[in-house]
Amino acid sequence: MPDSPQTGDETPPEQSLFANYRYDPRFYDEMFEAQAAPREHCRDLWNVLDGMAPEEIAAMQERAERSFLQEGITFAVYGEEGAQERIIPIDVLPRIVDAATWDSIERGLRQRIRALNLFLADIYGRGRILTDGVIPVDMILGCPQYRIEMRGVSVPRGIYVALCGTDLVRTNDGFMVLEDNLRVPSGVSYMLANRGAMRAALNKLFRQYRVRAIEHYGNLLRQTLSELAPRAIADPCIVLLTPGVHNSAYYEHMFLAREMGVELVQGRDLLVHDGFVYMRTISGLRKVDVIYRRVDDDFLDPLAFRPDSQLGVPGLFYAYRLGNVVIANAPGTGVADDKSVYAFVPDIIRYYLSEEPLLANVETHLCRNPESLEYTLDNLENLVVKMVGESGGYGMLVGPASTPAERDAYAKELRRDPANYISQPVLDLSCAPCLTEQGASPRHVDLRPFVLTGHETRLVPGAFCRVALVEGSLVVNSSQGGGGKDLWVLPE
Amino acid sequence: MLSRNAQGLYWISRYLERAGHGCRLVQIQYRALQDRTVDELDRTWARLYLSLGREPLGGRLGSNLDDEDFMFADAYTLTDDLTFESDNADSIRNCIAAARENARQVRNVIGNEMWTSLNLLYLGMRDLGVEDIWSDRTGNFFVNTQDSIRGFFGIADNSMYRDNGWHFLQLGRFVERAQHMTALLDAQLEIFPSARRHVESDWRSLLQIAFARGAYSRLNSLDFKPGPVVDFLVSDRLLSHSIRYALEHISSSLDVVSEQRPLAVEARRRAGRVAASLDYDWPNRDPGDDTATRATLGTVSNACRRLNEDIEASYFNYEIEDSPR
Incomplete structure (x- = not known):
């Protein structure tokens, strides 16, 4: 920021962080209820931040970024040259969620994951929901994420999804689930790293707000994984299976292994012998009981899935079927977070739990239906269109932000394989203040809480809050250049 | 302990020790540049290269000239070769990069302090070239690098x-x-x-x-x-x-x-x-x-x-x- 001449004691108004903040009534603002009027629970934060000199805030931002680089909190964006090890952008202005709001989110998530686990057990078992005609059979059996190999496999306690990271957005109509990530959700380390950086930067405020702790996530994760062990073992051997240092989320794998105090293994560290999985240690082979895998289904076992996989362990699926090792999440969970199955989750909740969904879904048009396809094609510039099997913001068209040429090209693809697409209205995602060159400015945000399921369902009161760093942008995915900020959940 | 982790630790220290030794060789050679004759320098360069099992860049050493400019030009090229040359697997920078890559593989078994010190050492050197360090105090670069390497081992000594x-x-x-x-x-x-x-x-x-x-x-x-x-x-x-x-x-x-x-x-x-x-x-x-x-x-x-x-x-x-x- 350029030096401006000081006149007397008067502080020029543009010096304060929120001086140029423009409250936008079209979107729910996480901090303000009107221009320059912070919400009740944000008032103290606002006071402190607004009272800080711009240099202080800039220094805080710089410290956070430097600590990320030193720690190696990085993320690789595929397909981008020289993108190896870019730090994940952090925004230092925290977002606050009050106790009542969090409570309703938490109850909604517990309900949702319970239903999804029952759903997975059903479709890999008797398939009642399909024979009852609640969901089209071909949508499930034809889904590339449906693993026929999982039919009839006994999954301990029916816990297919032990870990999930659900993306929630707040709109003018309240919270909605944007997607369920039920395969290998990532981001939890960024949640903890953001917390670490913010705790250092705003320690006093932390105490003042009595922000609820999330640092015990590693303990909960380990406990959850222990509970999945195939036999009643006092101290099961748990490992975290990573594709290796070149994976975009390697930092997280390393971080979680260290938090849990378990070995971080790659495929080549493991082998299957007589139906059991072993890892290669300096004192010989050691039996492995639970594998928290961060490797996709396709690459888990070259004998069962993709034969060209270098990341997996030959025979792993065999050992799994025998019940000698537990893989979390179970193979084949991706079918439940397929974007067309997503549209049925409210029905799934009603079907298995006989309850009304506590968290709303986003209105979704399945392009497999001719009338929905027509509707989508007619309204491309007002819709968000997604490919059903993709995640991470890949293969997506954001209508209002697209050019006619992009829409034409996309429409062509869409017509070729309609069942592969869904469309949703453009959401009025809530905004939160983020630090920009012009001081605080509203940016769209979402949040991803992490839900663990073992003997019981557990979650820490926190989430990875993702930020679309580009003004007006709705895309928050880290892989698309989004960033993160700390989320503070307040006690009752 | 996982075999791969043990292997990673073993190679971190091998590479760092190698990098430290390389720095020390260049540093001592550089000190000699200040007062030895061209003839004597030729022989110590030869000792250095022979001990590393490497051919000097451009073949045989041996300046037949009593030409000090030539001597410094030689030193410049050879320093680059030993320090930054990407084709030299044992160049100081390559060794540090390799040590850091091994550390990345085993980060969950080394402390944050060890990782950070090695990561900073690497980041500080990643984008340098010989022209950046060539000055009246070239030796400082090698002294500082050795200090950082010793710093890493010191942290290991005191924390592992x-x-x-x-x-x-x-x-x-x-x-x-x-x-x-x-x-x-x-x-x-x-x-x-x-x-x-x-x-x-x-x-x-x-x-x-x-x-x-x-x-x-x-x-x-x-x-x-x-x-x-x-x-x-x-x-x-x-x-x-x-x-x-x-x-x-x-x-x-x-x-x-x-x-x-x-x-x-x-x-x-x-x-x-x-x-x-x-x-x-x-x-x-x-x-x-x-x-x-x-x-x-x-x-x-x-x-x-x-x-x-x-x-x-x-x-x-x-x-x-x-x-x-």
């Missing part, structure tokens, strides 16, 4: 739990040190045979490379003669850069890790045999007989190479059939 991981870090460090010290002594005797009239500075600089000049002067004299200098660097048990010292540390770390892994018995025996021969046979040698001395160095060097193979085969890449379950 003394389990197997620690001992693999020690093994890598001292296997590497024993190897480069034998290679350095061998190159010294090749370039400066002890029968020939010796120039003291050639032997003083050898001691300097091994951080041994002060101790040597205190214990012996200010007379830097081939026989006593070689003896000191090979067999002194208290000198941290002597071969004997390295072997002792290798043996004691092997003692710990092989408690769990009898496959390594052979490696222990090998290290013990070499150490014993330095204790009992070495003192009886004829100090003037370079051939015999170099044969002994060859034995040590071979033993180190075999040790490395033993460690790899018994801990990292063993056959499944050989493994107890």
